[in-house]
Amino acid sequence: MSEVHAETVPFVRDTMLPSAAPPARQSGAVLWLRENLFSGPLNILLTLAGLAALWALVSHLWPWFGHAVWNASSIGECRQIIAERYGQGAGGACFAIIRERWNQFIFGFYPAEHYWRPTAVFGLMMFAVAPILFSESRRLRWTVLAVSAVASFAACVALGAPGRALLAVGAGFVALAALIEYAPRRALAFSVLYPFLAVWMLWGGSFWGPVAVLAGFALALAIWRLGARFGAGLLGLALGVAAAVWWWAALGPRVAADLQGLMPLALAPVESRSFGGFLLALTIGVSGIVMSLPLGIILALARQSNLPVVRTLAVMFIEFIRGVPLITLLFVASILLNYFLPPGTNFDIILRVIIMVTLFAAAYMAEVIRGGLAALPRGQYEGADSLGLTYWQAQRLIILPQALKISIPGIVGTFIGVFKDTTLVTFVGLFDPLKQMADTIRATFAWKGAYWEPYIFTGTIFFILCFAMSRYAMYLERRLKTDHR
Amino acid sequence: MRYTAFLATVAASALTAGVALAAEGDTLAQVKQRGVLNCGVNTGLVGFAAPDANGNWSGFDIAICKAVAAAVLGDPSKVKYIPTTGQTRFTALTSGEVDVLARNSTWTFQRDTDLKMDFAGVNYYDGQGFMVRKDLGVSSATELDGATICIQTGTSTELNLADWFKANNMTYQPVNIDSNAEGEQQYMAGACDAYTTDASGLAATRAAFADPDNHVILPEIISKEPLGPATRHGDNNWTDIVRWTLYALVSAEEYGVTSANLDELSRSSTNPDVQRMLGTIDDYGTMLGLDKEWAKRAIAASGNYGEIFAANIGEQTPIGLPRGLNALWTQGGLMYAMPFR
Known part of the structure; x- marks a missing residue:
């Protein structure tokens, strides 16, 4: 049959034709432009107006x-x-x-020979946060660590760090990298210890001071655990806190001094007044961010608690702090506290500001997280109860993981807000990078009148840091996405 | 409402308690024990206080801090500069955070009495003036009726401006600004016809313009702004130390004692005033709780008053301020130190 057919029909196509390109007006850039920019008279008009505005802006700038x-x-x-x-x-x-004035924009009045210390602290910070922030993706983790380690080490060398310090920092980077690779759970211990190391490296002084403070925490934890074993939950906690306070007030400082006598290990002390520029913004911002999250969680849980006293206190705290502008709190920290404290007490100004910023951020954080808690269906709470979990087990294993995941955009929004709010410390005479540092530099006659350049520079750096935070939040949301919407 | 009332009560009681406590202290003993003078300064004002790229402060007010530190501690570098803003400066002093406030602060009735401060003297006689663009065609501030004026909020200049326009039966449109830098920018952008602040600040601003010749500072000075170092009310000995350190600098200029001929004059001067001041004869230092050579060290720190003026804000500097009211009384100015006797 087919042969017959072959004889009678002159040509039979046995392959498909390659598809021809669409008409020029229906493809590529032309189509995109037509669809998106010139789809109708109104859009044509708006596009032209937009282009004119853009041109005016660019041609002037x-x-x-x-x-x-x-x-x-x-x-x-x-x-x-x-x-x-x-x-x-x-x-x-x-x-x-x-x-x-680059150094002053970055470090403020921090002594030049110690510039390497904040730099190394910044590098070590990446090692402290990477096991937490990038625990899933090995490739990403190593990219972040390698870049920050190499960059901060190179910066330390360029800033003239002494040889022993370079050796310690380099060895620290290598050891931490190995720890994160081979014993990731142990590496979390470094994340917990890091704040004490950072405080010591930034402010200097005896190494044993932060160690003594840390020992106080360890003491409280040990007593609480011991009490819990004998079934004295809250009493144990109270005893632990009392013991820690006693340690910090009475014995700790003496032990620290003795240890310093036995094994001298100290860095040159640097005053809080010397902090400025982005060093100040990052110190306050990072401390505020790191401490406000746990405090905010506790406040959010307290606000939902069944215990009336706890709930009332939480509501009062949150509503009071949220009802007051941050600047008011900063003024209280900087000026009013001086009158309450006996004259001569030197309550560190940066510490005061950090406490106020943390409290402020925690109040907002509590409300964000409360939103997440409220979004969980009632069944989740009841399911946890029906499994026989205790309150804290239920929160830790079932409620908070879901609530925090829902709240990520709000949490990161609060973080970004806190970081930008650190520029408000200008009102209490600290040298924030945006205004005070720039104004002070302009007070030298040589730079009087350079108005926009510092603003543009500082704005750019703030944008980079805040944009990075927001991108990370989006990455985290994608990673934790378990629904199939 | 109740919150605020409560807070206000707490704040007020704490304030009185704090002031009483802080005033009890013996500042001289504290400074000597601490080994460093806490000096409250401006966070940055051209010519008066500014840090260089290495963080070393210099300026007209800074020189006062250095002189006091040299007199009390024997070393002009033993000063901790504590930058204070317009809002924090007076509480920093009354709460004891700073020992002396050398921050171009105007000596006024309220500050002297109500705010519990003592002014040790005047190191710069300033006054509020106006700057306008030349093409505005204005040659006197009395022609500024209806003008828009850039004015820093929360300062005494704001009140002076309102008073002066009212007294002269004129109106104006204020453009509120927050800092000098912002004011300059607004003025340059044409947001206001005139810019008003202390005359020293106007001169510095004008000198920093790309086109200083297109701007004029009007001749009217509408306020008195005697700027001077302040101390806490109640510690009279400490105030005496700051006051006589300032007088020593002014007297040194009057008697021709400079940082160059200081050593020579302390040996060879025959003027009894100079001899007493420099500790060659008598022992005036112990009356202040200091040693014999206190004034000599104060003058050695950055020179006499004239030298300090010339080095920081004088006509040889880019700021180029004339001595004017700040010339010695013998040369038609107001700088008059009480006798060393």
């Missing part, structure tokens, strides 16, 4: 950025260079102020 001078010793010299290059009357940015 470009000369200013394009004429930027990076190498000069004063704004007058900048103006001279711009006038020579681009003719009289040409405007231009003078980013030389950033170049010359």
Whole structure:
């Protein structure tokens, strides 16, 4: 049959034709433009107006950025260079102020010979947070660690860290990397110890001071555990706290001094007043962020508690703190507290500010997390109860993991807010990078009048850090996504 | 409502208690024991207080801190500069955080009495002025009726401005700004016709412009702004130390004692005033609780008053302020030190 057919029909196609390209107007950029920008008279008009606005913006700003001078010793010299290059009357940015005062924008008045200390602290911070933040993806974890370790070590070398310090920092990086690779659960211990190490490295002084503080916490924990074994839950906790307070007030400082006598290990002390710029913003921001999350969780749980006293206290705290502007709290910390404390007490100003920022952030955090708790179906709580879990077991294993996951966008939003709010410390005379540091640098006649450049520089760095936080939150949401919507 | 009432009560009682406690202290003993002078300074004001790229402070007010530290502790570098803002400066002093406040603060009735401070003297006579663009065609502040004026909020200049316009039966439109830098920017952008602040600040601002010739500072000075170092009320000996350190600097200029000829004059001067001041004869230092050479060290720190003026804000500097009211009384100014006798 087929043969017959073959004889009678002159041509039979036995393969498919390759599909032809669509008409020019129906594909590629032309189609995209038509669909998105020029789909109707109104959209054409809006597109043209948008382009005009963009052009106006760029054409006005470009000369200013394009004429930027990076190498000069004063704004007058900048103006001279711009006038020579681009003719009289040409405007231009003078980013030389950033170049010359870079160290002050980053470290404030921190002593120059100790710049390596905050740098190493920053590198170590990545080692402390990586096992928590990037526990799932090995590749991502190692990229982050390698980049931050190499960068901060190189910066330490460039900043003239002494040889022994370099050795210690380098060895620390390698040891921590090995720990994170081979004993990831142990590495979490470093994350817990890191704040004490950071405080010691930033403020200096005897190594045994932070150790004594840490020992107080260990004492409280041990007594609480011991009490729990004999069935004295709350009493044990109270005893533990009392013992820790006694240790910190009475015995701890003496033990620390004795240990310092036996095994001297100290860094040159640096005063809180010397902190400034991004070092200050990061110190306050990171402390506030790290401490406000657990405090916020506790407050949120307390607000939902069945115990009336606990609930009332939590509601009062949250509503009071949320009802007061942060600046008020900062003023209380900086000025009012001085009157309450006996004269001569030196209650560290940064510590005061950190406490206030933490309390402020915790109140907001509590409400964000309460939203997450409220979003859980009642059945989850009842399911936990029916399994015979205790309150804390239920919270830890069933309720909080789900509630926190739901709250991630809100939590990170609060984090970003806290970090940006650190610039408000300018009102209590601390050198925040955005305003106070820039104003102080402009008080030198050479830089008087350089107004926009510091703002643009600081804004850019804040944007990079906040954008990174927000991207990380999106990554975390994708990673924890278990529903199939 | 109840919260605020409660807080206000707590704050008020704490305030009185704190002031009483802080005032009891013997500042001189505290400073000597501490080994360092806590000096409250501006967070940054051109010519008066500013840190360089290495964080070393310098300026007209800084020189006062150095002189006091040299007189009391024997070393002008033993100063801890505590930057204070307009809001925190007076509480920093009354709460004992700083020993002396050298922060271009105006000596006023309220501050002297109600705020429990003592002013040790005046190290700069300032006054509020106006700056306008030349093409505005204004040659006197009395022609500024209806003008928009950039004014820093929360300062005494704001009140002076309102008073002066009212007294002259004129109106103005305020453009509120937060800092000098912002004020300059608003003025440059044409948001206001005139910019008003202390005349020293106007001169510095104008000198920093790319086109200083297009701007004029109007001749009217509408307020008195005697700026001086302040101490806590009640510690008279400490106030005496700061006051006479300042007088020593001014007297040194009057008697021709400079940082260059200080050593020579302390040996060879025949002027009894100079001899007493420099400790060559008599022992005036012990009357202050200091040693004989206190004033000599204070002058050695950054020179006499004239030298300090010339080095930081004088006509040789880019700021270029004339001595004006701040010239010695012998040269038509107001700088008059009480006699060393």
